[in-house]
Amino acid sequence: MSNTIVVDRRSLIAGATVLSVVAALRPLQAQEKPMIDARTALIVVDVQNDFCPGGSLAVGKGDEVVAVINALGKRFASIVLTQDWHPAGHSSFASSHPGKKPFELVQMPYGPQVLWPDHCIQGTRGAEFRADLDLPTAQTIIRKGYRPQIDSYSGFTEADRKTPTGLGGYLRERGVTRAVVVGLATDFCVSWTAQDAAKAGLETLVVEEACRAIDLNGSLAKAWTDMTALGVKRVTAAELAG
Numbered sequence: 001m002s003n004t005i006v007v008d009r010r011s012l013i014a015g016a017t018v019l020s021v022v023a024a025l026r027p028l029q030a031q032e033k034p035m036i037d038a039r040t041a042l043i044v045v046d047v048q049n050d051f052c053p054g055g056s057l058a059v060g061k062g063d064e065v066v067a068v069i070n071a072l073g074k075r076f077a078s079i080v081l082t083q084d085w086h087p088a089g090h091s092s093f094a095s096s097h098p099g100k101k102p103f104e105l106v107q108m109p110y111g112p113q114v115l116w117p118d119h120c121i122q123g124t125r126g127a128e129f130r131a132d133l134d135l136p137t138a139q140t141i142i143r144k145g146y147r148p149q150i151d152s153y154s155g156f157t158e159a160d161r162k163t164p165t166g167l168g169g170y171l172r173e174r175g176v177t178r179a180v181v182v183g184l185a186t187d188f189c190v191s192w193t194a195q196d197a198a199k200a201g202l203e204t205l206v207v208e209e210a211c212r213a214i215d216l217n218g219s220l221a222k223a224w225t226d227m228t229a230l231g232v233k234r235v236t237a238a239e240l241a242g
């Protein structure tokens, strides 16, 4: 009797696998689109002057995400902004490492660290959100990278991979189960934020046209590989229902 049950289970699993493959090959039907609902939060990563053209760490065409994010934001009741927020002389700045140049790699106590031009220094215009970012329903700003010795790409966990920002607990207490991540830059702060969202157990989606990348030594391709491996879904805004 127990053998029969095992065989049946195997058949069921095999059948389910076939069905999921078939489902993956079809275009998404409206009712199958990931929903923007009361349990879905939009996480807008680092849409700040220094990451846009004219800024000290400009992401190519970074300003183009603003209109896309403004339109997307109208569909969300729950929006979180992250804001890179460094003290002057931060350890992630090349200027803090004599003889080093921006985009070189150094070893920090917590692992390898790309060195950046000075950017997003607390209280400066470069650290401000883009003036045309229009998200009146945003309720929370998570500032990150303010500890002098630790960088923070992710909105959830700093670069030492153990210091939480509090965003995970905030979303959990508010009953959020799905995160839609957008912003700058795809291959650093968006990718790390999306990966941490997935690790926190959230269904996580990245809206590709609402992001722009730095793409340093293949970092963009690696970011998508890493995100996909954790189950992060790469979508367009049109593929989100609600």
Ligand SMILES: [Zn+2]
Pocket: 084, 085, 086, 092, 119, 120, 145
């Ligand atoms: Zn930074």
